[in-house]
Amino acid sequence: MKKILLAGALALALSGCASQQPEAPFTLTLAHINDTHSHFDASDVPLMLEGRPVYTRLGGFPRLLTRASALREQAKQTDQPMLFVHGGDAWQGSGYFKLNQGAMNADLLSRLGLDAMVPGNHEFELDNQRLAQFIESVNFPVLAANLDASREPALKDAANLYPYVLYAFDGNDKERLKSMEDAGSDPVVAVMGLVLEDMADIAPNTGNLVFGHEVEAAQRTVNALRAQGVKHIIALTHLGLERDQRLASRVNGIDVIVGGHSHSLLGDFSDLGLGNNPPYAQLVTNPDGRAKTCVVQAGQFAQAMGRVSVIFTPDGRVSRCEGGNTLLTDGVFYRDIRRGEQHRLSEPEQQRLAALVAQDERMAMVEEDAGLRRHIDEQYKPALDAAYGRVIGHVPAMLEHRRLPGRDGSQSQVAPLVAASQLYWMNTPGVQAVTGRRADIALVNAGAVRTGLEPGALREGNVTLELLPFANPLSLVSLTGRQVAGLLLETINTSLPEGAHTGRFPYLAGLRYQFDETRKGSGFLRSIEVRQGEEWVRLDPNASYNVVMNGYSASGNDGWNTLFEAQQVLTDRIDLAWVNGRLTAFPVARLSKTQDGAIRVHYINQPLNCQAQGVQCNTDASAFVEYVRDQRPLVTPLSDTGITLNRL
Known part of the structure; x- marks a missing residue:
């Protein structure tokens, strides 16, 4: 009996000790990109290595996918929570976008396995109908907490546009929640989006969309999330580094800001010829003087990927925030941008530079994902080559x-x-x-x-x-x-x-x-x-x-009024265009203005019609x-x- 009582007492004592063990800190890994601007293929970039300029190819979507897959696998093996996000401006920037507009971005971004994206200003450059098509086509949520689309017909019913999303984590296992009621005891991370408050002054086609004040909308959203019991809040922004820092200093409760818009490759890359930029994972103190916000951004054109590890205190504040940007190179080096065989560095030089890259945390040699490379080459590249020529x-x-x-x-x-x-x-x-x-x-x-x-x-x-x-x-x-x-x-x-x-x-x-x-x-x-x-x-x-x-200028348009005045009565001007492949001169007699002020060109013989068949202007x-x-x-x-x- 004494033995039984002693064993019970010991068990109670041990359970009491166990209940007093401190709660393990929650750690989150964020992989991030921004301002990719339709750079689906790798970019030719000059780097300084061993004190001299060499040319290599950086990034591209097949390389991003390989890198993201490797980070996801690493997180899975260590049973760590991870999110992969995009800081906006996926649109514009390459011939692929000229030919395919938002459709190719929707296709390829969906293949990367993103967890969220915020719209950048370039996403508003076509029209809201095509933006709505893009938002509904991607397989990840698009976020903008300070965007009111209720009066814009094309976007008011967009089912994939949210102010924020919630993710619950059980180790590496991730579940997107409809509300905190479904969270249980698992840690929850909220990701909210913030777009430029002056978007209507920057982007040409915002329609009836209303863009709210960045700081006010951020604090309002944070307060609402905290009231629901959310401890960990990520702001995915497309505001630029300076505004991100201002946001962190004026809003309480944002743990990490993952930004875009200023194309900031944060970190010291000066010895590589890419500048000594502000530090990566800078901690900015909130207005309450206690909490801090970690600020990150990952350059431009799909050339680099950022990775930040965030450790939280039990009450949800950031205790540590560490990481960096990594340039993703193909590992082949040339002395000339033309990349001819005669420009390729010798094999010993290649090996020496490869060893240098392997030792540098700011760079990584990354193979392209073969499936995505093949998809681009088969589905999109032939049209690009045909349209863009030699x-x-x-x-x-x-x-x-x-x-x-x-x-x-x-x-x-x-x-x-x-x-x-x-x-x-x-x-x-x-x-x-x-x-x-x-x-x-x-x-x-x-x-x-x-x-x-x-x-x-x-x-x-x-x-x-x-x-x-x-x-x-x-x-x-x-x-x-x-x-x-x-x-x-x-x-x-x-x-x-x-x-x-x-x-x-x-x-x-x-x-x-x-x-x-x-x-x-x-x-x-x-x-x-x-x-x-x-x-x-x-x-x-x-x-x-x-x-x-x-x-256009020769006629005095866009404020070149001196030219209009000089040609009102008589001019010896000649306009040149191709007609059926032959360069042809179109002599101009004079200029005049219509009643509504439009400038009219009077030709001596046949007028130049740039829309006519066989005419290239x-x-x-x-x-x-x-x-x-x-x-x-x-x-x-x-x-x-x-x-x-x-x-x-």
Whole structure:
């Protein structure tokens, strides 16, 4: 009897000790991507390795899938909870999107095994009907807590658009819940979405959607989730790093912010040539002064994947947040962007760099998922190759396009090349045989150039469908030096004021100028010079110059009023287009305006009809294609743009 009582007492004592054991902390792994922008294939990227530039291929969706599958398997083996999320801007950015729009994104994103996605601003660039189709087509929830779609017919009944979703975890086993009533004792993670509050000012096609204040909507949603008993809250945002940090400092209760929009490859990648960016998994203190929010983001173009491990205290606060971004390389290295066999590094060099990558947590050699690679190649790539045509050159490093030069002296790296291409093309023997004239100057309105140029092979379609997609004919028109100067003054001064339309800003070739801003938003031309042979000479106000530009600008549209005024009575302008494959000149007699203010072009003989069968008007794009192919197969920035803009 004593033995039985003793055993019972011991059992009670042991059970009491067991009940006093501290609860094991909940740990969550988050894998994340953002701003993939339809980069389904790998990107050609220059990296600095061993102190020298080498070229490799990073990312692409088949490589993302391999990486995500490996992380999921690792989480399964260790019985750890894991989520895989997308921080928005899956749309736009490649020829695949031009051809397939949201449908290819819906297909391939669904194959990645995502748990949630937040819409980015580029998801609102087509129309709400196609966005609704995308949302209903994907096999993961799309989240936006500060989006009111109740007055938008296309999206008000979208069944897959939520403010947040709930996931319950039993180790690695994951279950999506309808409400906290179904949670039981399992830890629950809420993932909420936040989109840009000023989306209507950024995206062109938001319809009747209403975008709520980011901070207010976030706190309201967090409070509602906490009231339901949710301890762990992830905000999936497309706001940009600066706003993410502001959100963390102004909202209580968000544990992790997984962001997008600013394309921030967080972490120090300076020795790889990719910049010393803000730290990954930065902890920002909440307004209550106690809790902290962990902020992460994973770069751009499907080149990297972020992975963060979050350890929570029993009451749900973040105690540790660690991880980093990993660049996903194919492990093959070249000394030249053209990637010819003669450019491939030797086998000993390949092995040495592979060993270097293996030792660096910021990089990983990852094989493409064979099934997804095959699916892309069979279902989508043939149409891309047919539409985009031949490779005409290679871009060694990213060329940025900015419409208005900055106060720091930064300018578009692409628009000056477009102007140079038009001046070059207009003066080729074949074109001069049609025009009978030689061009002196080229002018390009910044808005005609629609994108920068990414590293890698440049195809004809990258020019005709993306860089210069408006299919504009090139025009050649005589202007006096005084008219050229007046046009520059007009377009520069109307581009400088805060909030002005900067698409009319002029980039140029064959001409250079210095402009001094004397007060905010206006100034004067200190000097203007035109190139004659190998020399620069002062622009003669009374001399006549042959100026090439696209036909839209040549007619005085978009604020180039000087050109309309110069051609109201008489002009020697020639518009150039292809007719049944033959370059043809269309002489212009004069310009006029209709009663509603639209500019009308009066041709001397047959009018130029760009919609007519056999007529192709995209001589602006033809000029760039020919210039790159014949003169600049390695597309690098011009050493001198001709523009000196001294801003206040």
